[in-house]
Amino acid sequence: MISPRDGPALLALCQIMIRRLFREGMVVRSMLWPPVLTAGTLVGTMVVVVLLKSPATVAIPSTLSAELTRELTAAEFQLIWVDDPAAAVKRGDVWAGTDGTTLWLTQGDGGSVSLESIVRKHHGSAWRPVPPKQLPGADQSSLAGTTFVQIITILFALYGVVFGIGMVARDRDDGTLEAELSLPISRWVPGAARWIAGTLVLSIFLGYSIAIFDAIIGVTNPLQLMRHGIAACGGSMTLGIIVIGTAGTKQGFSGPLAFALTSATALFGVGFSALAIAPYVPLASVFAGGSGWSPLGLTLASGVLTGAGFGWRSGKG
Amino acid sequence: MIRPVRVVAIAHRDRLVELKGRRGWVLPAVMVGLMLPISGAPQQGIGRVASQFIPTKIAAVGEVPSSILALDGVTEEDAPQALHFANANNVVEVTTTRVPTVIRNTLDATDPRPVGLSIHQTPPSMPSRSMFLALLSASTLTGAVSASIGGERSGRTFIALLAASVTRLEVVLGKWLAWGGLGASSALMAAFVTIVLGRLSMGWWLLPMVTVPLSFVALGLWLVRQASDVMGGTTVTLRVLPAIVGVTGTIAWIVGQDIPLVGAAIPMGGALIAAGSTWGNGAAPALVATASTLALTAWLLHATSTDLEENLETSGTSARWAFALRTTIVAAMAWWPALLIPLLWGIAGNAHLSETLPRPPGVLAGAAGLFAVTALWLLRQRTDRPRWFSQPTVTGVVVSLVVGALLAAGSQWSMASTVLHFGEEARLRMAAALWPSWTGPFIGLTAILADELLFRGWLQERVGPAWAVAAWTAVKSPFDPLGGILQGIALTGIVQQTGSIWTAAIARSAAVVTAVYLPNVPPPLALGALLFAAVAMTLWARGATPSAS
Numbered sequence: 001m002i003s004p005r006d007g008p009a010l011l012a013l014c015q016i017m018i019r020r021l022f023r024e025g026m027v028v029r030s031m032l033w034p035p036v037l038t039a040g041t042l043v044g045t046m047v048v049v050v051l052l053k054s055p056a057t058v059a060i061p062s063t064l065s066a067e068l069t070r071e072l073t074a075a076e077f078q079l080i081w082v083d084d085p086a087a088a089v090k091r092g093d094v095w096a097g098t099d100g101t102t103l104w105l106t107q108g109d110g111g112s113v114s115l116e117s118i119v120r121k122h123h124g125s126a127w128r129p130v131p132p133k134q135l136p137g138a139d140q141s142s143l144a145g146t147t148f149v150q151i152i153t154i155l156f157a158l159y160g161v162v163f164g165i166g167m168v169a170r171d172r173d174d175g176t177l178e179a180e181l182s183l184p185i186s187r188w189v190p191g192a193a194r195w196i197a198g199t200l201v202l203s204i205f206l207g208y209s210i211a212i213f214d215a216i217i218g219v220t221n222p223l224q225l226m227r228h229g230i231a232a233c234g235g236s237m238t239l240g241i242i243v244i245g246t247a248g249t250k251q252g253f254s255g256p257l258a259f260a261l262t263s264a265t266a267l268f269g270v271g272f273s274a275l276a277i278a279p280y281v282p283l284a285s286v287f288a289g290g291s292g293w294s295p296l297g298l299t300l301a302s303g304v305l306t307g308a309g310f311g312w313r314s315g316k317g
Numbered sequence: 318m319i320r321p322v323r324v325v326a327i328a329h330r331d332r333l334v335e336l337k338g339r340r341g342w343v344l345p346a347v348m349v350g351l352m353l354p355i356s357g358a359p360q361q362g363i364g365r366v367a368s369q370f371i372p373t374k375i376a377a378v379g380e381v382p383s384s385i386l387a388l389d390g391v392t393e394e395d396a397p398q399a400l401h402f403a404n405a406n407n408v409v410e411v412t413t414t415r416v417p418t419v420i421r422n423t424l425d426a427t428d429p430r431p432v433g434l435s436i437h438q439t440p441p442s443m444p445s446r447s448m449f450l451a452l453l454s455a456s457t458l459t460g461a462v463s464a465s466i467g468g469e470r471s472g473r474t475f476i477a478l479l480a481a482s483v484t485r486l487e488v489v490l491g492k493w494l495a496w497g498g499l500g501a502s503s504a505l506m507a508a509f510v511t512i513v514l515g516r517l518s519m520g521w522w523l524l525p526m527v528t529v530p531l532s533f534v535a536l537g538l539w540l541v542r543q544a545s546d547v548m549g550g551t552t553v554t555l556r557v558l559p560a561i562v563g564v565t566g567t568i569a570w571i572v573g574q575d576i577p578l579v580g581a582a583i584p585m586g587g588a589l590i591a592a593g594s595t596w597g598n599g600a601a602p603a604l605v606a607t608a609s610t611l612a613l614t615a616w617l618l619h620a621t622s623t624d625l626e627e628n629l630e631t632s633g634t635s636a637r638w639a640f641a642l643r644t645t646i647v648a649a650m651a652w653w654p655a656l657l658i659p660l661l662w663g664i665a666g667n668a669h670l671s672e673t674l675p676r677p678p679g680v681l682a683g684a685a686g687l688f689a690v691t692a693l694w695l696l697r698q699r700t701d702r703p704r705w706f707s708q709p710t711v712t713g714v715v716v717s718l719v720v721g722a723l724l725a726a727g728s729q730w731s732m733a734s735t736v737l738h739f740g741e742e743a744r745l746r747m748a749a750a751l752w753p754s755w756t757g758p759f760i761g762l763t764a765i766l767a768d769e770l771l772f773r774g775w776l777q778e779r780v781g782p783a784w785a786v787a788a789w790t791a792v793k794s795p796f797d798p799l800g801g802i803l804q805g806i807a808l809t810g811i812v813q814q815t816g817s818i819w820t821a822a823i824a825r826s827a828a829v830v831t832a833v834y835l836p837n838v839p840p841p842l843a844l845g846a847l848l849f850a851a852v853a854m855t856l857w858a859r860g861a862t863p864s865a866s
Contacts, residue, residue, distance in 0.1 A: 022696040026544060030552035037560065043658060046665040053666070090437050102433035113414060119432055126428040127409035129416045135666070137673035140397045158555060166548025173471045173546075208689060211682035216658040218674055247340070249468040249547050254335050255343030257460030257551065262347055 002186055009185040013193035014200070017167065021201050030159060031201070034152040035209035039216060042148075058115065059088040059097035059104075068100055068122045075118060142218030146225065149213050153229045153286050154268055156206045157236040161260045163198035164240015165253070168310075172248030181314055191310025195237050195303045202233035227292030228285050234299035235282030236264050238306045246314045319490065323483045327491025328498065334468075335461055348457050348503050355449050356510040375417055380404045384423050391420075441574055444593020447508060447517060451526040451592040452562070454504035455533035458496050459554045460547075462537035465492045466625075467550030479625070486622040493534055493618055500530025517594075521603035525581075526592035528610045532585050533558065535617040542621050566590060573602070581606040584613035641784035644690075644776050648792045651686025655679045656746050663742075676746070677756040680764050687767035691775050705774045705818045713815035714823055716857070720807055720850050721827025727804065727847030728752050728828060729838045744796035751793055754829045765825045768793065773808055774818040782809045803847040810854025 021027050055078040060069065062081050072079055082088045085097025089104040096112065097104040098119050105112050113129045120128035168191075171177040180190040206229045210222050219225060243260040264283060271278050271287030279290030282299045336344065376396035377385060380403055385391055400420065401412035409424065425431045469475035478488060504526055511517045537554050544550030565586025573580020573587075577596035581587040582605050590596070591606035656679045663671035695703070709717070728751075753761040768789070777785035786805035794801025808821040838846070 019696045022693055024545075024549055026549035026553050028693060030556050033556045037556075039654065039658070043654075043661060046661045049665050086435070102435065105434070105436045106438065113416070116416075116432070116434070121408075123432050124430050125408070125432055126430065127411065127424040130410045130412045132412055132414060134669045136397075137669050138675065139673070141670055141674075143397055155556070159552060162548060162551045162555060166546070166551060170471050170546040170548055173468070204689075208682070208685050211678065211685050212655060215655040215674075215679040215682040249464050249472060250334065252335050252337065252340035252343070253464040253468060253547050254458065254460035255340050255347070257463075258347040258457045259343050261459075262351065 003184075005184060006186050006189050009183065010189050010193055010196075013180065013189065014197045017193060017197035018201055021163075021197065031205040034155045035205075035212045038148055038152060038209075039212055042217070056096065056115070057094040059085040059094040061085060061099055064098075064100055065122070068119070071118050071122065072115075075114060077115065138218040142220045145213045145217040145219040146221075148217065149210050149219055149222075149225050149229075150286050152209050152213075153206065153225075153232050154265075156202050156209075156229065157232040157264055157268070157283055157286075158261060160198060160202050160233045160236030161240040161243075161264050162257070163202065164194070164237040164242075165244040165257055165260060166240075167194045167198060168241060168244045169247065169249045169253055172246065173250065177246070186311060187314050188307040188311030191241060191314070192303065192307030194310075195234070195241060195306045198237045199230070199234040199299075199303065202237075203230045206230070206233060224292050227296045228290075231282040231292065231295035231299040232286050234303055235267070235295070236260075238282075238299070238302040239264055241306050241310060246310065319484075319487060323487050324490045324494055327478075327483065327488055328495035331465055331492055331495040332499070335464060344457065344461065345503075348454065351453050351457065352450055352503065352507040353510070355446055355453070356507045356516070357514055358446075358516075360516065375400065375420065377402060380409075382409060382424075384427065385420060388419060388423060441570075442595050442597075444570075444590055444595040445517060445522075446593075447511065447522055447526055448589060448593030448595070450504055450507045450511070451529035451589060454500045454507065455530040455562075456559070458500050458530065458534060459537070459558065460551060461496045461499075462534055463541050463544065463550030463554050464547045465496065466538065466541050467544035467547045470544070471546035484622075485625045486619070489538060489618050489622040489625065492538060493531075496537075497531040497534035500534060501527045504530055520594060520598045521600045522592055522594045522598075524603050525588040525606040525610065528588045528607050528614070529585070529592055532588065532610045532614045532617075533562070535614040535621075536561065536585070539617045539621045539624075542624050561585065562589060569606075570595065577602045578605055582609050584609045637780040637784055641776065641780045641788050644771075644780075645788040645791050647690055648687060648771060648788065651690055652683040652792055655682035655686065656750055657743055660742055660746070676749070677760050679746075680750050680753050680756050681760045683750065684760070684764040684767040687771050688763075691767070691771045694775055703774065703778065704816060705778060705812065707817045709815050709817040709820045709823070713811070713817060713820045716815075717811055717820040717824040718827050720811060720854060721824040722831050723846045723850035724804060724807065724824060724828035725831035725835055726838045727800070727843050727850065728832050729835070729840075729843045740796070747794065747796055752829055752832055754833050761829060762826065765822055765829070769808075769812075769818045769822045769825070772805070773812045773821045777809060777812065782813060785809060800847065803851040807847070807850035807854045810851070810858040813858035814854075 055076070057080055058072060058077045059080050059082045060072070061083065069079065080088070080094055082093075082097075085094075085099055086102075086104045088094050089097040089106055092106065095106055096115055098115070100119065101123060103112070103116055103119055113131045117128050117130055168177065171180075177190060181187060203226075207226055210219060210226055210229070213219050214222050239260050243256045243263075247256075267281065267283035268286065270281065270284040275284075278284040278288035280294040280298065281288075282295040282302070285292065285295040335341070373390045375388075375391045376394045376399035377391055378393065378395045378399045379401045381391075381393060382402065385402070386393060400416075403410045403412070411420070411424075421434070466475070469478060479485070483491075505523070508517075508523055508526060512519050537558060540553050540557055541550035544553060562585060565583055566589045567586070569580040569583040569586035569590045571580075572583065573590060573596055578601060581591050581596065581602040587602075587606035588610040591603050596602040656676075659671050659674045659676075659679065661671075662668070662674075749755065750764070753764045756764070772785055772789040772792075776788055780788075786802060786809055789805045790798055790801035794804070808824060811820045811824060812818055
């Protein structure tokens with residue numbers, strides 16, 4: 001049932017709920033946490049890399065050819081003359097060692113490519129690795145940026161579950177929900193208002209996170225990621241509201257929360273599977289890819305159903 | 318003095334609230350549903366699942382030898398991580414940052430003069446499934462911990478509990494016993510199943526495994542001690558607990574690879590890693606991890622009990638300078654990272670990435686951050702539409718356009734270029750972002766509006782023009798403080814007189830548009846234009862000019 005008062009009431013309730021969410025320090029800090037944590041970790045890693053970057057030490061025997069020694073010096077390797085390079089590497093005294101025909105390494109990381117390239121060239125091998133002339137640019141780094149955004153979307157979706165459950169449960173406890181249900185408006189309005197407010201707030205902060213990552217590392221197709229993200233946030237809000245029903249915390253909070261969080265995580269897991277429906281299902285679509293329009297449409301439909309379901313259940317209770 | 322009967326009574330009451338009725342079965346059912354498969358799954362099954370996440374496809378482009386293309390999993394495609402093959406004087410060159418073993422072996426097989434490669438790398442010791450049992454038993458209790466204090470506050474039962482003849486410590490211990498006990502017992506039961514099915518043998522790992530949920534719940538209670546309801550509490554536990562467990566666990570694991578006892582001594586993380594028998598079956602790491610984690614648990618419980626109150630009193634200074642300083646810090650955190658973090662790639666060794674990352678998204682993200690700061694404060698205050706949103710007068714618009722032209726000339730003057738040499742690239746980025754004529758109209762206007770809303774609108778109303786100008790200069794023009802102050806004064810003057818931030822936005826938009834078509838202005842003239850704009854607008858705002866009447 002829809003009455004003429006429902007539209008203005010829905011708008012007013014949405015506004016009040018958004019204001020309330022923004023006024024809560026813990027909620028706001030939680031919304032800023034994913035971008036701050038991930039961007040902070042990224043910057044922290046860069047700083048550590050800069051601070052701990054040390055010259056690559058290579059152990060060589062005194063019998064090594066002068067030409068190879070010159071080439072290694074020119075490539076800025078720090079040379080250390082020892083009798084047994086293999087033993088020096090094994091002891092962990094140096095990063096690598098070579099006698100011109102064999103390479104000993106402490107780890108097979110990217111830095112070893114240039115060393116191996118010089119040694120193979122000098123040795124006359126039929127093949128050699130060549131380090132890329134240029135390190136990855138924005139095109140390649142945006143793949144990593146996209147992964148960061150996908151991980152952040154999981155966090156926002158989990159918050160969506162908490163919002164969905166919490167916005168109903170706490171308002172049931174403090175009597176706000178009863179007051180809303182006693183207003184001369186349709187019963188679907190309070191549920192729909194919560195869904196819209198929660199999804200909107202989560203989407204705004206997710207959008208901000210995507211903008212940050214697009215700026216600092218690059219993101220492949222940010223608008224597409226945004227569609228998947230909104231779908232995930234709305235889907236998780238639906239999940240939360242469905243699971244809690246119209247109950248308060250006095251009817252138990254931890255059980256529904258654990259169940260909804262597990263369900264949301266399982267849906268994300270579906271995205272990793274090869275299931276054909278994954279790109280169309282909210283939450284699963286984050287990792288499954290696709291344009292994002294289908295899960296977005298499904299999420300909006302689920303929002304309508306959430307409101308209707310909430311109204312029906314509150315009418316029963 | 319702790320009275321065990323009262324502690325148990327509080328624990329019983331807490332569990333009764335959460336686990337009653339039909340819904341009461343949900344939490345135990347979820348715990349069983351998550352932990353049982355991990356307890357009982359055969360080792361081969363876990364290995365099969367894990368192997369699915371290891372990439373097996375190798376992309377190759379260029380002059381790829383037929384022996385390489387014949388390999389399983391090698392495809393010829395120009396993917397971002399593809400190996401680039403080339404033939405240079407009969408030598409195959411593979412451009413990559415890492416040669417996969419299968420490729421290396423294939424190329425070596427036909428190489429008459431191969432180079433031997435020996436990698437001395439000790440494989441890291443990995444935790445067993447019992448670590449996941451500890452982790453799951455703890456993480457499923459997030460909701461229960463949040464409801465334990467937040468739920469009581471919002472349900473108005475907390476005051477009754479605090480007023481009862483129990484000490485604060487007994488209250489906290491009771492709540493900890495309720496949920497820590499449930500976590501520990503469920504972890505023990507899952508371990509029992511694992512041992513009975515022969516997946517793991519009994520060992521010292523059982524001890525730290527039990528302490529993981531105990532410490533997790535203690536930390537959770539400490540985090541939510543000031544939560545006003547379940548939602549606030551859950552958002553805190555959901556974001557902080559995994560981060561703390563993840564960070565301490567990772568540090569313990571890395572440190573413990575070389576010195577297990579030091580890794581084990583890291584509270585929480587040490588217990589988590591020791592719960593997975595990562596450091597063998599010896600008693601020492603398990604005992605050290607248990608001791609350090611229990612010590613942290615005791616401290617957390619004590620800290621929670623001393624901080625447990627019904628009323629959440631927030632203290633804070635209302636001084637203008639303090640508010641301006643806080644706003645400056647928050648605004649700088651929103652504006653600077655988006656513009657300056659891309660430069661760090663260059664310092665870290667990848668200048669190519671710094672150069673190729675497009676700059677307009679940085680301005681957009683920074684502006685979005687400033688918008689968010691303003692929106693948060695606006696939505697938090699309990700007043701109607703701010704008066705600085707009012708429509709500008711025709712005079713206001715005309716003056717704004719004139720000031721915009723002066724600012725356009727002034728924008729070409731910069732003290733920093735002659736005085737400061739540190740962080741030249743950072744200075745250039747900040748200066749360019751201040752006058753976003755190069756970002757396109759959408760991002761440019763967004764950035765200008767975000768500035769005006771925050772600095773000339775919200776902040777100016779709260780702390781007055783002087784502090785607002787100071788904050789604007791510190792955030793937007795730290796490398797060119799004189800230019801920033803003069804621009805800030807001019808813009809502040811317009812808003813003071815017209816009462817509308819739209820005039821400042823019009824002035825800046827006009828300045829950006831004018832600057833695009835303006836030829837180079839000599840520095841003294843540019844400084845003169847800025848000074849004139851600042852002085853004229855100050856006088857106008859004070860009503861000393863005829864137009865002010």
